[in-house]
Amino acid sequence: MNPLNKSEEIYSFPCSKRNWYSRDTIAAIATPPGKGGIGIIRISGNSALALSKSIFRKNTRSKIASSQIQSHHLYYGKIVDPENEEEIDEVMLCPMIGPKSYTREDVVEIQSHSGSAVLGKILNIILKQGVRIADPGEFTKRAFLNGRIDLTQAEAVIDIINAENEIARKIATRQLSGGLKDQLVQIKSKMMESLSEIEAEIDFSEEQEASFIKADAWQRDILSSLNKLEESAALGQIYKDGILLVLVGKPNVGKSSLMNRLLNQDRAIVTPFPGTTRDHIEEGFEIEGIRVRLIDTAGIHKSQNPIEILGIQKTKEIIQKATLVLFMCDMSNQISKEDEDIFKIIHDKMKIIVFNKKDLVDENHIQPIPLNWEKETKIKISALQNDGIHELKKVVVKQVLENKRFGQENILISNLRQKRNIQEASRAIKNAIECHENKAPLEIVAIEFKEAAQQINNALGVEISDDILDQIFNNFCIGK
Numbered sequence: 001m002n003p004l005n006k007s008e009e010i011y012s013f014p015c016s017k018r019n020w021y022s023r024d025t026i027a028a029i030a031t032p033p034g035k036g037g038i039g040i041i042r043i044s045g046n047s048a049l050a051l052s053k054s055i056f057r058k059n060t061r062s063k064i065a066s067s068q069i070q071s072h073h074l075y076y077g078k079i080v081d082p083e084n085e086e087e088i089d090e091v092m093l094c095p096m097i098g099p100k101s102y103t104r105e106d107v108v109e110i111q112s113h114s115g116s117a118v119l120g121k122i123l124n125i126i127l128k129q130g131v132r133i134a135d136p137g138e139f140t141k142r143a144f145l146n147g148r149i150d151l152t153q154a155e156a157v158i159d160i161i162n163a164e165n166e167i168a169r170k171i172a173t174r175q176l177s178g179g180l181k182d183q184l185v186q187i188k189s190k191m192m193e194s195l196s197e198i199e200a201e202i203d204f205s206e207e208q209e210a211s212f213i214k215a216d217a218w219q220r221d222i223l224s225s226l227n228k229l230e231e232s233a234a235l236g237q238i239y240k241d242g243i244l245l246v247l248v249g250k251p252n253v254g255k256s257s258l259m260n261r262l263l264n265q266d267r268a269i270v271t272p273f274p275g276t277t278r279d280h281i282e283e284g285f286e287i288e289g290i291r292v293r294l295i296d297t298a299g300i301h302k303s304q305n306p307i308e309i310l311g312i313q314k315t316k317e318i319i320q321k322a323t324l325v326l327f328m329c330d331m332s333n334q335i336s337k338e339d340e341d342i343f344k345i346i347h348d349k350m351k352i353i354v355f356n357k358k359d360l361v362d363e364n365h366i367q368p369i370p371l372n373w374e375k376e377t378k379i380k381i382s383a384l385q386n387d388g389i390h391e392l393k394k395v396v397v398k399q400v401l402e403n404k405r406f407g408q409e410n411i412l413i414s415n416l417r418q419k420r421n422i423q424e425a426s427r428a429i430k431n432a433i434e435c436h437e438n439k440a441p442l443e444i445v446a447i448e449f450k451e452a453a454q455q456i457n458n459a460l461g462v463e464i465s466d467d468i469l470d471q472i473f474n475n476f477c478i479g480k
């Protein structure tokens with residue numbers, strides 16, 4: 001239950017809030033609601049061990065003595081209501097004495113049967129002993145505030161819980177074990193090294209002939225590492241959050257047919273009549289580990305029908321949100337003015353032009369296309385005959401991952417907050433390089449370096465504001 005416990009490392013984290021955090025004891029049901037074999041209640045804080053003595057009875061109905069409690073051992077017995085010794089459930093009790101615990105405080109986990117009545121009753125008994133119910137994410141927040149993990153690792157806990165595919169899980173696991181923290185700490189130490197060179201130069205410039213500053217390292221060691229992290233973030237987000245793929249085109253070109261092929265199920269209605277799809281249809285699936293939200297839209301054309309007009313308006317709104325547009329045309333017809341008008345609507349989006357109904361044309365048929373379509377990625381398919389669908393999926397992945405030259409194993413970031421901090425740090429270092437090249441006063445270069453280091457601190461969660469912390473931990477579930 002405590003994946004982090006195996007780490008014996010005491011990570012001394014310079015968190016300003018460290019001694020500020022209140023020491024009251026908190027408890028929560030850590031397993032999801034519903035019926036199940038086992039449910040877990042987690043307690044953390046100074047009175048966690050004393051509490052287990054008051055509500056836990058060994059099989060012999062005797063209390064467990066302090067001297068008997070060994071950390072990271074399982075004790076079999078019963079939970080009772082200490083007011084009347086009523087037996088509530090048969091449980092396993094696991095004490096984890098701080099600092100070798102999830103929160104670094106004394107932690108006790110009680111494994112009981114899982115059902116709302118039994119878990120609710122045990123939790124109530126615990127709360128009656130002066131323990132407070134935990135806020136969402138409060139156990140992990142304590143692990144952070146008590147210096148056991150940094151903020152990137154705390155965020156990785158949420159990501160592991162929310163991971164819906166193997167790659168997202170791997171990225172989160174790597175982050176949880178400190179992969180990103182280590183890199184950020186390393187980059188920051190290089191920044192501090194350069195900053196001390198700059199400051200030495202400021203202090204001694206009049207007496208020294210030679211320069212202390214090794215400016216070529218700023219680009220090579222600092223900026224390039226930041227850039228790599230930033231690029232990995234784009235890919236990380238695709239694996240974590242997935243993409244929005246939108247089918248767009250004139251009525252009757254085969255959008256709904258393609259949707260059904262991509263999903264491998266009859267999800268959308270297909271008819272020979274133009275204007276079949278009036279409202280958009282959404283469904284999720286996966287391509288090569290990437291979560292895809294696929295939307296089939298109403299065919300775009302000039303219509304007098306108020307229902308269709310609304311549908312077309314909605315289509316235009318969805319296009320704006322798309323990661324990638326599949327722009328469909330009917331190969332058995334010439335490209336029309338309407339097709340060209342749709343192309344204008346999607347011109348600034350990432351897109352693939354999908355020529356459908358290739359079964360209706362000769363094998364060597366060449367579709368005349370407008371000049372401005374030429375540089376776009378194109379593919380010929382037949383949704384009706386299920387021809388080219390596999391290739392289309394491959395092209396989608398390639399297009400989405402294009403320019404993102406990092407292998408999955410190098411992705412360290414999948415989180416917008418961290419990405420922003422890294423972008424800001426990188427901007428400051430670029431400014432520093434530019435100022436230095438333009439012979440600006442070194443004091444200004446030093447300010448940029450301090451700004452960059454501050455951004456790295458923010459990513460790690462050093463001296464971070466309460467508001468940001470609350471925003472992060474409020475996304476957690478209760479009991480984590």
Ligand SMILES: Nc1nc2c(ncn2[C@@H]2O[C@H](COP(=O)(O)OP(=O)(O)OP(=O)(O)O)[C@@H](O)[C@H]2O)c(=O)[nH]1
Pocket residue numbers: 249250251252253254255256257258269270271272273274275276277278297298299300356357358359360381382383384385
């Ligand atoms: N020959 C052939 N017919 C196709 C192909 N794909 C779709 N069709 C036919 O084209 C007609 C329209 O297909 P839909 O999938 O409903 O087209 P749509 O783009 O969703 O149309 P709207 O919802 O009206 O915008 C149907 O009769 C399909 O069977 C194809 O690859 N080849």
Ligand SMILES: [Mg+2]
Pocket residue numbers: 255256257268269276277296297
């Ligand atoms: Mg349709």
